[in-house]
Amino acid sequence: MGFAELHLHLEGTLEPELAFELAERNQLTLPWRDVDDLRSRFDYGCLQDFLDIYYANMAVLRTEADFAELTDAYLARAARAGVVRAEVFLDLQAHTARGVPAEVVLAGVSDALSRSEVDHGVSSGLIVTFLRHLSADDAECAYDQALATGVELLGIGLCSSEVGFPAAPFAPLWQRARADGLHTVAHAGEEGGPDYVWEALRELKVERVDHGIRAVEDPSLVAHLAEQRIPLTSCPLSNVRLKAVPHLAAHPLPAMLDAGLLVTVNSDDPAYFGGYLDDNLVAVRDQFGLRQDQLDTLACNSIEASFLPAAEKARLLAVG
Numbered sequence: 001m002g003f004a005e006l007h008l009h010l011e012g013t014l015e016p017e018l019a020f021e022l023a024e025r026n027q028l029t030l031p032w033r034d035v036d037d038l039r040s041r042f043d044y045g046c047l048q049d050f051l052d053i054y055y056a057n058m059a060v061l062r063t064e065a066d067f068a069e070l071t072d073a074y075l076a077r078a079a080r081a082g083v084v085r086a087e088v089f090l091d092l093q094a095h096t097a098r099g100v101p102a103e104v105v106l107a108g109v110s111d112a113l114s115r116s117e118v119d120h121g122v123s124s125g126l127i128v129t130f131l132r133h134l135s136a137d138d139a140e141c142a143y144d145q146a147l148a149t150g151v152e153l154l155g156i157g158l159c160s161s162e163v164g165f166p167a168a169p170f171a172p173l174w175q176r177a178r179a180d181g182l183h184t185v186a187h188a189g190e191e192g193g194p195d196y197v198w199e200a201l202r203e204l205k206v207e208r209v210d211h212g213i214r215a216v217e218d219p220s221l222v223a224h225l226a227e228q229r230i231p232l233t234s235c236p237l238s239n240v241r242l243k244a245v246p247h248l249a250a251h252p253l254p255a256m257l258d259a260g261l262l263v264t265v266n267s268d269d270p271a272y273f274g275g276y277l278d279d280n281l282v283a284v285r286d287q288f289g290l291r292q293d294q295l296d297t298l299a300c301n302s303i304e305a306s307f308l309p310a311a312e313k314a315r316l317l318a319v320g
């Protein structure tokens with residue numbers, strides 16, 4: 001069975017080679033000597049160390065064609081990884097704040113996504129992610145800009161620095177997006193503890209929690225997530241690179257599966273964390289000796305946790 005990738009930042013698929021190519025094309029200078037110098041920085045102490053490099057590299061994304069090329073390269077690689085459905089994140093504010101208009105960003109991304117099924121056999125949807133280190137007013141403004149482009153959105157999400165940046169101020173925007181018929185998700189429980197997951201559920205009423213690995217520290221939260229079948233989009237190689245876990249052996253994925261949680265495996269920012277979806281799956285399979293039936297459960301979970309229509313989910317699950 002194919003997998004749905006549900007936690008993937010398009011900007012996190014910017015491979016160093018493409019970053020330097022785009023820098024040259026757009027006559028910009030990156031703060032790194034070359035591809036090797038950039039790759040040598042991919043050893044982070046925490047989430048913020050990574051975010052600083054991630055946002056710096058986005059400077060090379062300027063034109064509609066840049067965004068289309070980035071998106072298309074991810075879709076091609078995802079198809080090779082066995083992805084049949086991709087619900088991808090886009091950090092719109094990180095581009096509009098640099099003076100790239102929302103129409104340019106969304107036209108490029110949506111052009112590639114609109115051809116994903118035909119070109120790569122991957123169905124797709126776009127989730128605009130708002131940056132929690134910026135204000136809720138800023139997010140509201142970016143949401144207005146996104147809607148004004150007329151580009152179809154699947155949902156909205158919340159990401160960037162977590163600890164010390166509460167989700168509650170974003171509640172009115174999440175309510176508005178729901179009323180607009182959009183799906184809602186949020187990063188929580190990556191570096192922040194179980195309280196951050198509770199906050200995303202109670203204040204934002206999210207349908208999926210991105211990461212959510214620290215939920216395992218609170219048995220009542222685990223019971224709630226399992227009972228309500230609220231998906232958790234885990235990203236094992238990301239968690240290792242960002243030191244959310246000390247090493248892969250300490251990752252709670254097996255405990256999450258044992259607890260009956262609707263957990264999925266995803267790649268987050270594959271260009272920065274050492275691997276795409278297939279690499280993440282191989283890593284957890286080898287580390288934990290996962291059996292084929294457990295890998296099948298992860299595939300089924302990803303389809304169930306997707307925002308595909310029920311009939312399409314049933315079709316994909318029946319294909320086996």
Ligand SMILES: Nc1ncnc2[nH]cnc12
Nearest residue numbers: 009159160161187268269
């Ligand atoms: N792992 C992550 N956590 C929070 N925000 C992000 N933006 C891109 N990757 C992220």
Ligand SMILES: [Zn+2]
Nearest residue numbers: 007159187268
């Ligand atoms: Zn993420």
